[in-house]
Amino acid sequence: MAKTNCVKCGKEIGFTSQVKLVDGNFLCKDCEKKAGKIFDPMMHSLDVYDQLLKEQERDQKIFDALFKKKRTFQFGKGPYIHACEDNGFMYIQTDGGGLLSKNKVYNMYRFQDLASYRFVDGNPNMDHRMKKDQTYIELKFVGDYVIDTLYLLSDEEEFKELTRYFDKAFELVQQNNKKGMFKAMKGLKDGIRQEQEAATNISKGLQGILSGNKEMALDNMKSGVQMALRGNRIKWSELTEKLLREANISWKV
Ligand SMILES: [Zn+2]
Known part of the structure; x- marks a missing residue:
């Protein structure tokens, strides 16, 4: 069986220590390990590997x-x-x-x-x-x-x-306490903001479909729809944005 080189580090790898990715690229075992257990060469390509490392x-x-x-x-x-x-x-x-x-x-x-x-x-x-x-x-x-x-x-x-x-x-879940009414009103306000955010995502999705970027478009639609369906996301998104900003870390890689 022919020897090959690791597509990341260039090391020559023998048949028993080569990891073949689903797109046909080869990694050495050391490079494969860097991606962690979530990475699976039988399902993931080199693009996924690179993105995962970032x-x-x-x-x-x-x-x-x-x-x-x-x-x-x-x-x-x-x-x-x-x-x-x-x-x-x-x-x-x-x-x-x-x-x-x-x-x-x-x-x-x-x-x-x-x-x-x-x-x-x-x-x-x-x-x-x-x-x-x-x-x-x-x-x-x-x-x-x-x-x-x-x-x-x-x-x-x-x-x-x-x-x-x-x-x-x-x-x-329903929260039982005396401040129930206040909570319900705050919930309503958050709900409206959330619906707006969901609508924005869905419209981004539609724009994406029109411009031919189908994959991204579907993602936007999906996130919009799910945001509209499942509870309060606003407070979490505000919290993570604030903390990342303070730590000077960009979420986008
Ligand atoms: Zn390697």
């Missing part, structure tokens, strides 16, 4: 700036997702190493982009890494993430906990 560079900055001494809520049975109400971000720890592992990489997601969470039976057709007799939490994110669907090994109890957590975060 995202992870940003995510590490966010982690260093915003997660020091923060308490997080943990889901899944590995890889884990850690969600933090104090800053509106959640991340996946993608390395397999312990506390002393040097090459930590994180996939950071924002609360406001979480479009749906549901409990699913393992289905290798959705993601070949899933096992048939296992159950998973599926998280879908909208926005410009290069990998926007996650499957986390989980049980139903944990899923209920996750649902309670995010339903509360997005104010999808």
